[in-house]
Amino acid sequence: MADISNDFAWSWSRHKIFYDCARKLYWQYYGSWGGWDEEAPEDAALAYRLKQLKSVSMLVGQTLHEVVRDRLRMRPAAGGAVPAQQIRDEVERRVLKRMRESRNRDWERYHDPKRYAILFEDYYGSGIDERQRDEALELVRDCTAGLASNIYARRAFGVAKERLRMVDPDDFDAMRIVVDGIVVYACPDLVVADDAGDLHVVDWKTGRPEKANVAQLAMYGLYVTERTGVPLERIVAHVVYVRYGEVEKHGNLRESVEEARRRISTFTTDVRDRLTDVENNVAGDIDKFPMTENLMLCRRCQFQELCGRRQAEPIAPAEDEAESA
Numbered sequence: 001m002a003d004i005s006n007d008f009a010w011s012w013s014r015h016k017i018f019y020d021c022a023r024k025l026y027w028q029y030y031g032s033w034g035g036w037d038e039e040a041p042e043d044a045a046l047a048y049r050l051k052q053l054k055s056v057s058m059l060v061g062q063t064l065h066e067v068v069r070d071r072l073r074m075r076p077a078a079g080g081a082v083p084a085q086q087i088r089d090e091v092e093r094r095v096l097k098r099m100r101e102s103r104n105r106d107w108e109r110y111h112d113p114k115r116y117a118i119l120f121e122d123y124y125g126s127g128i129d130e131r132q133r134d135e136a137l138e139l140v141r142d143c144t145a146g147l148a149s150n151i152y153a154r155r156a157f158g159v160a161k162e163r164l165r166m167v168d169p170d171d172f173d174a175m176r177i178v179v180d181g182i183v184v185y186a187c188p189d190l191v192v193a194d195d196a197g198d199l200h201v202v203d204w205k206t207g208r209p210e211k212a213n214v215a216q217l218a219m220y221g222l223y224v225t226e227r228t229g230v231p232l233e234r235i236v237a238h239v240v241y242v243r244y245g246e247v248e249k250h251g252n253l254r255e256s257v258e259e260a261r262r263r264i265s266t267f268t269t270d271v272r273d274r275l276t277d278v279e280n281n282v283a284g285d286i287d288k289f290p291m292t293e294n295l296m297l298c299r300r301c302q303f304q305e306l307c308g309r310r311q312a313e314p315i316a317p318a319e320d321e322a323e324s325a
């Protein structure tokens with residue numbers, strides 16, 4: 001761990017965090033750096049712990065992604081039906097295990113907040129009651145039923161396996177591309193080739209349908225182009241809301257690339273202006289990352305303890321607030 005470096009990078013989640021609350025970006029990517037070390041300063045250790053918090057709906061979304069990814073990687077070459085029951089059983093098993101870990105505060109007992117789940121509802125709220133547990137299992141059930149009938153999932157499990165060009169890269173090096181000299185993290189869930197060789201990027205969502213961010217999709221397109229050599233004009237992005245059976249489709253990704261580049265450039269200037277050592281990506285002055293004035297954001301933020309903004313009625317963050325990179 002001692003040799004890893006904290007590289008400056010853009011991702012859609014970093015962008016959103018920064019323009020919601022600069023202090024949150026600070027805790028997430030700077031103030032928590034090194035917090036895993038036993039000798040870490042108190043604030044860094046706490047920030048590192050709080051960074052690991054996730055809500056139950058984030059846990060379900062993340063677990064479903066992991067299980068679908070694993071199932072796609074191990075599926076037979078010839079293809080078959082969506083193994084919905086196996087996916088459901090596995091997601092339920094892992095979610096219930098994580099809930100137990102969090103309730104028992106295993107992260108505290110074993111001094112490992114990264115390995116053992118800390119659920120927002122346990123940490124800031126009064127714990128997960130039976131109704132919340134049932135709702136989580138209902139979400140798992142609805143999402144897996146949605147996958148079983150979803151045309152994209154059926155294709156992903158049904159087509160010849162060589163058509164699956166990418167399945168959810170899961171290490172940082174595999175997620176990274178460089179755009180205008182800046183490291184960008186993009187992590188499409190799935191890339192499938194059609195009969196004509198055009199590529200379809202699929203992004204599974206377990207939350208409610210909302211307008212997809214085209215800058216993020218454009219980065220998926222650039223990422224896929226760089227990794228496969230297929231031009232952007234032959235790549236289509238699909239955001240699939242598995243629980244609700246809705247799909248948002250985006251061709252013409254090139255049109256969105258310029259918008260994405262502008263965002264990356266603005267973010268880079270705005271964040272680097274606040275760093276005390278740009279070359280080494282060090283933020284040595286916390287005051288340059290001010291706290292938001294919107295206390296509603298603090299209610300659903302995992303860093304509220306560090307900011308002294310612990311809320312009487314915290315709101316568990318939604319699935320789409322999960323950080324990917």
Ligand code: SF4
Pocket residue numbers: 021022023024027291292297298299301302303304305307309
């Ligand atoms: S608690 Fe509020 S001020 Fe602090 S990081 Fe979170 S959103 Fe920002």
